[in-house]
Amino acid sequence: MSDIAVLVNTAVAVLATVVLIVRFRVNPVISLVIGSVYLGLSTGLGVAKTVETITGGFGEIMVEVGLLIAFGVLMGSILNETGAIRRLVEHLLRVFGPKRLPYTMGLAIGTALQSIFLDVLLVISAPLARRLAPKIGKLGTARMATAMAIALECGIVFMVPGVAALALAGLLGVPLGKMLVFGLVLIIPTIIISIAIMSFLFHKGFWNEAKDEDSTFIEDDGEASGAGAAAGGNSSGGANPGRASSPSGGSGAEGLEPAPAAVAVAERPEEKEAPLLVLFAPLLTALLLIGAGAVVEILELEIAWLQLLGNPVIALLIGLIGTGVVGRFTVGQARVENAITTGFKESGQILILTGVGGSLAATVAAAGLGDILGGFFSASTVAPLLVVWGIAAVLHIAVGSVTLSAITAAGLLAPIAPALGIDPVLIALAAGAGSLFMVHVTSNTFWLLQSLLGQSVRGALKSVTVGVSVASVVAILLILPMSLFL
Template identity: 80%
Template sequence: MSDVAVLTNTAVAVLAAVVLIVRFRVNPVIALVIGSVYLGLAVGLGVEKTVETITAGFGEIMVDVGLLIAFGVLMGSILNQSGAIRRLVEHLLNTFGPKRLPYTMGLAIGTVLQSIFLDVLLVISAPLARKLAPRIGKLGTARMATAMAIALECGIVFTVPGVASLALAGLLNVPLGKMLLFGLLLVIPTIIISIAIMTFLFRRGFWNEAKDEDHTFVAEEDREGEPDDEEAAPAAGTGGTAPTRNSGSEGTDRQSSTVALAKRGQKEFPLLLLFAPLLTSLLLIGAGAILQILEIEMPWLQLLGEPVIALLIGLIGTALVTRAAIGQSRVEEAITIGFKESGQILILTGVGGSLAATVAAAGLGDILGGFFSASTVAPLLVVWAIAAVLHIAVGSVTLSAITAAGLLAPIAPAIGLDPVLLALAAGAGSLFMVHVTSNTFWLLQSLLGQSVRGALKSVSVGVSVASVVAILLILPMSLLF
């Protein structure tokens, strides 16, 4: 079959999947499988070879990342159940102060908290961000909303064990330790620079509190946990202004928290202890990657640094520590929730691998390899653009990143392009223009007290800025590595 025919049929398969998802509301899993079947038959693989390629592609990526995704989601679900996320945000506020809160909370969400399923992390952290926003002062809602949006979306595609980063690493055969190191090198400056740019725009009149904020949806929830009438009486005597946080109020907050935990039969464990197993697993993965890069032989550390072993250690440790804090029954409840959450992620990741395998079997890699053989920059820009277009149409960061990376994965060996750069570029492109087709957009809009107009600024523009910043940082990296 001619090169033009292969390119045309590949484009038809991808566009058909997008149309099925967007226009006809077909589930993304079904749409991707249909696209894979069409492509295999259209390029002449035959029925048997097409089915074999689809199932093999699904199985191969599950072998690489299936357990990793499951372990990561389970760890996050347990941490969520323990209340560790809420306590971490309060600790960040007390340690770094309100002015730096958007940056510190953004970096925490974009890095260490990425073991938590995106929607769960968003639902847990958004009310905290909303209530802390007034302490920043003017533009507090705008700054916290954009910091949350940027950190959540960047973390899921760049930071191990974010589910999209795990899927991209498995799809492109990137060692997980390498993905961890390169992802951290990218996600930290991307979050900081993007929040700084958006803060600059907000201060120059990009945000209108009267039109861009709408707290109607969350007004009642924000009153929950506030002092009752008797407790609020002293404050009312001072003109009704909310008390500022000082050392006394911090002590009162901690005492109240401890009493509440005692009533539920829980113990308030040190925050570092609750996160220690997760941090240990990430350190082990990083150590394994360093040993591999330096070609140092340390069998015991190489074993512990294997991503599956490291995350298993983290999961076991998290379950044991949390069981002592909140009890066995609540840990089991968290694990049940985690299994439900990981199921849809695993299936979507698997069918993304099926499409990538079918594209490779069709010979697209050889064709595109000839087009881009003279440059490593061009394919990075192409994969970024493809992921961006897919995300605008489909509204799924993970799906658009996996699909774009799968289309260009076959060319990486042909042109000497490090697959980790392709993974990062696909992730960066998939961040572009988070808008009304994304459930994350609506969660951020409603949970952070924004109008739709405000969410279009803080979420759509904010994450798009992060997408552009990321690819501008990736391009110089391609010249160095």
């Protein structure tokens, strides 16, 4: 088959996948499999080879990240049950004061809390942010809403164990420790610079409190726990009349993941007050072990015990076991088991979506697209990264899901990564950065932040759409200089 025919059929497969999701509201998992089947058959792979490629690609990516995603979600579910997020925010407020709260809370959400399931993290932290916004002073709502939007979206694509970050690393063959180190190096300045830029714009008149703030859907109960539970009801399609359904028909914050029916964050009488550091110690230990394992690998050191403990699967398993032990001590065995059950339910669709992303990548590779596109790129490291960013941005504008657009872009680009002459970690980060561009009304995150933080739709377009787009541009501008050293 000619190169032009392969390119055309690949374009048709991607476009058909987008149309199925957006226009006909077919589940993204089913849409990606249909696109992969079409691509395989249309490029001459044949029935048997197409099915073999799709199933093989699914299995290969599950080998890479399946356990990691499951362990991360389970750990986050237990942390949620212990009320760790609420206590962390209160601690940040005491230590750093209200003026720095957008930055400190943003960094906490974008880094240390990324094992928490996105909807759960949003539902718990948004009411807390809303209550704390007046303490910041003028423009408190605008700054907190922007900080949360930027941190939530950047975290899932850049920071291990964020769902999209794990999927990107697996699809592009990036060692997870390396993804953690470079993601951390990127996400910290991205969050700080983006919040600073948006704060500057707000102070220059970009925010109009009379028009951009609206507390219609906020319950004035004065308690974060009550607001969190109300938010959980909204996130499953309840009482919020200002909310649009996601293009994929799902109810998760990205239109992909299932939202919890309700989230209670208030401490119950039987809870024991464990130090905050103890609650997060297992998660932080796991991340440190992964980072140490990456350093050992980069320096080519032979330290057997650290190579074992620094393996991402072992490190996250240690973190999960430790979090479970701490959870049993603080909230009891029954609630830990309930949290684990919830975590298994939440991780299911994420695992399947990630797997079919691997199926698409394998089909694209088998069709020969990598060899064809490899000749279209120069050895320059700048232009290809901008193309990667642009592809992910276009996919996100069309589909409305950060996670799905990042996975699809990485699936398309994985076969040509060797031909680009670029370290795969940069491609992963560029795809993640592009998938952040233009979070808008097709995203459930948009509507949850709009209602839970007391914004009008006009206000959410500024704090969420513009804010996260600024982060997308800042991130790619930081990634380009990184390419000079890799």
